[in-house]
Amino acid sequence: MYRFRFLPNRFALISLFFCWFLLCSFLLRIAFLAWQFQEVSLQPGHVLRTLFTGFIFDAVAASLVLLPAIIYFALYPNRWVGKRADRVITYFFFGLTVFIFVFSFFAEVTFWEEFRSRFNFIAVDYLIYTHEVVANIQESYPLPLLIGGVLLVTLFVVFIGLRRGAFSQAFHSKATGTQRIAVFAGFVLVALIGVFGLDNSDAEWSPNRYHSEISKNGVYSFFAAFRNNRMDFNEFYTTVSDERAFSLVRGKLSAGNVSYELSGKSIKRHIKDSIASVAKPNIVVIMVESLSAKFLTTFGNDTSITPFLDSLAGQSVFFENMYATGTRTVRGMEAVTLSIPPTPGQSIVKRPGNSNLFTIGQVFSARGYDNNFFYGGDGYFDNMNAFFGGNGFAIYDRGRGSVLSDDIKTTRHNIEDQEVTFENAWGICDEDIYRKMLKVSDEKYAAGKPFFHFIMTTSNHRPYTYPEGKVKIPSGKNRQGAVQYTDYALRQLFKDAAQKPWFKNTLFVIVADHCASSAGKNEIDVANYHIPALVVNLPGHLNRSIPTQCSQIDLFPTLFGLLHWDYQSNFFGQDVLGSRYEPHAFVATYRKLGYMKGNRIAILSDQKKQSFYRWDKKNDALRPLPMDKGFLEETIAWYQTADFLFLNGGLK
Incomplete structure (x- = not known):
């Protein structure tokens, strides 16, 4: 023995x-x-x-x-x-x-x-x-x-x-x-x-x-x-004084059309446009699950799995060089709705105290819009319903019996079984969520109410299942099939929407939440943050490419600029087409905070470490660079002020 x-x-x-x-x-x-x-x-x-x-x-x-x-x-x-x-x-x-x-x-x-x-x-x-x-x-x-x-x-x-x-x-x-x-x-x-x-x-x-x-x-x-689901910036990361951080950020956000409301530790400001349009087009945001730029033929893909999106790229305001802020859906939602760099640890979408914040929804509400959030699964997942409901959006989802907390004062609508033709673990297929959105849009139009819809899709996610017979790749086989179905569903959406009386006065914003994969051998694999973004149906801008390097957080400030809106802002994002815009992007994991300008990138790590690289885009390689104090301070300033404002109620 x-x-x-x-x-x-x-x-x-x-x-x-x-x-x-x-x-x-x-x-x-x-x-x-x-x-x-x-x-x-x-x-x-x-x-x-x-x-x-x-x-x-x-x-x-x-x-x-x-x-x-x-x-x-x-x-x-x-x-x-x-x-x-x-x-x-x-x-x-x-x-x-x-x-x-x-x-x-x-x-x-x-x-x-x-x-x-x-x-x-x-x-x-x-x-x-x-x-x-x-x-x-x-x-x-x-x-x-x-x-x-x-x-x-x-x-x-x-x-x-x-x-x-x-x-x-x-x-x-x-x-x-x-x-x-x-x-x-x-x-x-x-x-x-x-x-x-x-x-x-x-x-x-x-x-x-x-x-x-x-x-x-x-x-x-x-x-x-x-x-470590929450990481205190001041404890874990290299910092500068709050006064220095806000001075740097306010300087970066300043422009001829900007006037700050408060001095010191605030970025609240008024954005004034010389035209000051009062137009109120309907806005439909489609945040597509895991849509990497590399899936599009426009960016070099040779499998032709996104023919409709590629056709839209030539008929829209097309952001060629936009980067997601993170690697999760909630990071994409945070970036687009709050227009803020990612804070370390959990996304704001999932953190306590995330109600009544200054989101893009407030800009629309100030103009009389009706704000709505659509999700094909149960919005309890990832705290989405609490975030959107707590910030003034009506909810449309597959509830499965989960309820909103009593302090969230919003309307919740369940997507009924008879409205669903296909459903998997994550929710109903893209075609079904689009049909629900079209139905609600008809109701809002009939009531004479301009609408702002935010749709989160689910089909481009493992297990990659979708209705059979729609695309050549069988359901459940691989990611390529799911991307192909995503493209197909978008084509059907535009085909159906074009028949609606409200279509000509409606802008469609298509943007990815993050890439299909962010992992690689580098600290941060920059290529795996590159996402497509398009604004479709914008009069006077039907074929306009924007090659400027930019971040997800810049999407709506740029759209508001294209619409020539005056508005109050508490956003870190900027109009990419503005004369003082400096090309940059934020790329982060939950612990590593990257800031990129051109091909230079600074990465802040916990334990108060930092590193500097030159990004070789062709090989997606990071080549070490010596420490740059000015670049370091600028990187710290963006992230430190974002963290400060959320923790101290400055995002209200």
Whole structure:
């Protein structure tokens, strides 16, 4: 019989789990290195450091996971060891723990496939919104086969424990008091080091992002993200004085047509147009899920999956060089509606205190518009209903019984079953949400009310399912098929809308929330933030390309400029066509805050670190640059003032 010598015999199952966890984590790390074979460095030193760093995080994660078991084995009285209660508790929790972590290893593989990252904020969000996530897994993967595989691996690990005598040792051995104290103290020490002496960012030793991500442990990363869902800018990032930050930003936002309402720590101002048009065209914003610029033939794609969007590019105000601020839908919503750089940690859409803010909806409300938010799923997901409802939008979604909180004073309309022809885990298909929008538009037009609609689509999302027979690529096959269906649904929308009496007086704004994938080997892969944006049906501007580098936050300030509107602004975005506009873009993750001007990019990281690069657009590579104090201060100023205003009520 094999005897587990790593710990005293009473703790044999702890030894077994610890070794099994380390082995699986090691094999998973090897698999990820092989997966990204062409992107990682194969220099022996780099590979060894990846594996060694990973081993440290694996050992800490295993120690943290095992703490409840350690407490049990250390405190359970010797006279009851091996009795029925001890056996039932041990078998049940050992099997359950192994099952959970086998499943987590499988989950890490699917998460890596989608995001090329260890568990992060997205995984934490997914744990909260279980309905959508479980349904998505069911529709994307053969769940019975997956669960069956996890169960088989679990039974195999239990069998090894039985075969090698780990259970027998645990049930027939009694630990001395000294042994109990030593084992307990050892694991607690490692756990304390893991919690207070180790940070997930310590794994980010390499300029190659893949090496840093592979060095992490998924379990540790998950709980690190859960713990750090909000990051205080002043605590984690390099700062300047608030006075200096606001002075810089106010200077950047100044122009001949700008007059500030307040001095000091505010960007509230009046934008005055020389024409000051009173026109009130209807506005329909279509935020398209995961629409990377690289999908369009206009940007070099050779698969012809977006023929309609490509045709619109030549018949619209077309932003050729716009960049998303982040990598999540809520970041896109935040950028477009609030016109603000991304704050570190969670998006404002998901944070407390996000009601009654100054959004683009207020600009429309001041002109008598009726504001509406359309989403094909349950808007409870990602806090969308709370954000839009708390900022004056009526809600149209698939409620599934979820309710708005009592403090949100808005109207909510459920999209009924008879209005749905196709639905998957994330919501109804694009054609259905567009038909609902058309119906509501008819009602608003009949009531003589100009309308502003914000639509969030869902079809271009895993599991990539949509109505059959619409496009050549079968439903559920791949992302390309979903993009093709997205394009098809837009074509049908414009075909149907063109028959409406309100169409000629309606502008359509099409913009992506983020790219289909943001991951790459760089700290921030700039190419994976490039998105298309179009304004369609704007009289006098039917064929106008804007090549200027700009950000998602500049979309509506530019549109208001094209409409020649006077308006109050509390936006960080600017009119890209203004004479004093300096081309720039914000590109960020939840921890790394990037600011790009031309081909230079500064990146602020937590732990008060910063780095500077020159972006080689052709190869999507970042070449290190020396520190530039002026560029650093400007980068800090944008992000610091945005964070300050939200936390101190300055975005109202």
